[in-house]
Amino acid sequence: MAKRPRLDHHLTPESFKNGIFLAPMVRSGALPTRLFALKHGASLVWGPEIVDKAILHAERVVDPITGVISYNGKSRAMFTTHPIEKPYLIYQIGSADPELAVQAAKTVMRDVSGIDLNCGCPKPFSTHSGMGAALLTNPDLLCSILTALRAAMPPEITVTAKIRLLPTQEDTLKLVERIINTGVSAITIHCRTRNMRPRERALVERLREIVDFVEGLGKGIAVVENGDCTGFEDAKRIRELTGAHSVMIATAAESNPSCFSSSPVLDVETTLIPSYLRLGKYLENHWSSTKFCMMQIRNAKSSLSKTDAHEFRTTLSRAKNYDDLLNIVGEWTGETEFQAIVNAIRSRRGSVVPLSPAQSQVGSDDGEWPLVCTPPNRENPEPPSSKAPLGPSTASKMPLPAIITGSDALTPTPTPG
Numbered sequence: 001m002a003k004r005p006r007l008d009h010h011l012t013p014e015s016f017k018n019g020i021f022l023a024p025m026v027r028s029g030a031l032p033t034r035l036f037a038l039k040h041g042a043s044l045v046w047g048p049e050i051v052d053k054a055i056l057h058a059e060r061v062v063d064p065i066t067g068v069i070s071y072n073g074k075s076r077a078m079f080t081t082h083p084i085e086k087p088y089l090i091y092q093i094g095s096a097d098p099e100l101a102v103q104a105a106k107t108v109m110r111d112v113s114g115i116d117l118n119c120g121c122p123k124p125f126s127t128h129s130g131m132g133a134a135l136l137t138n139p140d141l142l143c144s145i146l147t148a149l150r151a152a153m154p155p156e157i158t159v160t161a162k163i164r165l166l167p168t169q170e171d172t173l174k175l176v177e178r179i180i181n182t183g184v185s186a187i188t189i190h191c192r193t194r195n196m197r198p199r200e201r202a203l204v205e206r207l208r209e210i211v212d213f214v215e216g217l218g219k220g221i222a223v224v225e226n227g228d229c230t231g232f233e234d235a236k237r238i239r240e241l242t243g244a245h246s247v248m249i250a251t252a253a254e255s256n257p258s259c260f261s262s263s264p265v266l267d268v269e270t271t272l273i274p275s276y277l278r279l280g281k282y283l284e285n286h287w288s289s290t291k292f293c294m295m296q297i298r299n300a301k302s303s304l305s306k307t308d309a310h311e312f313r314t315t316l317s318r319a320k321n322y323d324d325l326l327n328i329v330g331e332w333t334g335e336t337e338f339q340a341i342v343n344a345i346r347s348r349r350g351s352v353v354p355l356s357p358a359q360s361q362v363g364s365d366d367g368e369w370p371l372v373c374t375p376p377n378r379e380n381p382e383p384p385s386s387k388a389p390l391g392p393s394t395a396s397k398m399p400l401p402a403i404i405t406g407s408d409a410l411t412p413t414p415t416p417g
């Protein structure tokens with residue numbers, strides 16, 4: 001009998017344990033940021049929250065040169081991803097409607113490994129329509145969305161939820177129990193309440209009881225701490241303090257997407273920012289997105305003198321396109337930058353990075369792994385990124401990247417210790 005390929009590369013509740021994750025961040029969680037986070041040790045990465053309806057009618061376009069997959073809306077790309085991140089990518093949905101949430105998840109599920117429901121955003125644009133933190137006080141709706149997602153998604157796609165603490169511990173535990181019973185693989189708890197401001201200290205001391213409670217339920221579901229973690233070393237401290245299975249980082253990763261590493265890049269002006277620009281240009285990430293993310297990258301202590309640092313920041317903020325920053329970048333060696341990321345991800349312990357069909361024992365209907373080098377005399381097609389013109393209609397018929405992994409694939413397990 002022919003040997004059946006093992007398709008065990010997908011995430012399980014165990015994949016959400018012993019990890020250090022990039023948090024979902026609107027605007028800041030762009031594709032280059034996620035790739036840098038993965039390169040520097042993030043175990044899993046969350047995409048920015050995208051409201052269910054926003055993705056429904058998007059056209060999926062693949063850049064045959066870089067492999068970037070773009071979900072183009074009417075006037076702009078709603079979401080861009082790359083197959084290299086698929087084994088580690090969680091797509092976050094904003095929703096107040098089980099059916100729409102399911103439709104949104106079905107739209108993107110071929111390109112992601114998990115679906116997360118945002119139950120924590122306190123901003124009025126989210127809460128006024130019943131989404132985000134509004135779900136915390138509407139647990140029936142919250143749980144019906146998770147139940148619908150779990151029922152509709154194939155088993156290899158995880159369903160998870162990200163919540164905030166409720167004002168009382170008793171109510172938080174009740175909500176957590178209900179969420180766990182919907183069949184989620186993990187729950188992230190942002191240790192602030194809905195009314196707390198980002199600058200207020202996260203109430204991490206409340207988490208231990210919640211972790212113990214979830215463990216007591218005996219389902220093996222991971223509890224992910226979120227709030228105030230500054231990086232790899234701090235993640236160890238937080239795990240010890242709270243007992244959380246994993247830690248998720250937002251603001252610190254926005255400032256330095258290499259903070260997941262035990263030896264993060266400290267020299268942001270001469271190393272990280274030029275790398276970010278090179279990668280952004282190579283992937284044709286929309287300039288406004290790259291500029292926004294790049295402007296967030298900073299170190300508490302710059303390696304430049306005060307005057308040089310000021311001049312550097314002024315140059316960045318005045319730039320109107322990639323080429324305005326050629327002096328900072330030196331050379332546009334984005335392909336090399338991208339290849340370094342591919343290599344770093346492939347060399348991870350238990351890597352589940354997609355292989356080309358030739359390397360993989362598992363065939364793919366999607367054809368070949370995309371070229372990672374631009375052949376001479378070939379320009380990339382339309383930029384597949386935010387506010388970009390739509391991709392050519394034939395692009396969706398072009399060979400798509402292989403997204404199925406080899407037979408030895410395991411779940412990703414780099415640990416913060």
Ligand SMILES: Cc1cc2nc3c(=O)[nH]c(=O)nc-3n(C[C@H](O)[C@H](O)[C@H](O)COP(=O)(O)O)c2cc1C
Pocket residue numbers: 023024025026027028047048049092118119120121162190198202226227228229248249250251252254
């Ligand atoms: C720029 C930015 C964008 C964010 N966007 C989202 C989002 O899309 N979905 C979400 O659940 N939380 C979002 N958050 C909240 C973070 O994921 C996280 O819960 C919060 O910042 C606390 O983590 P921290 O203390 O590490 O920053 C965002 C935070 C920031 C700073």
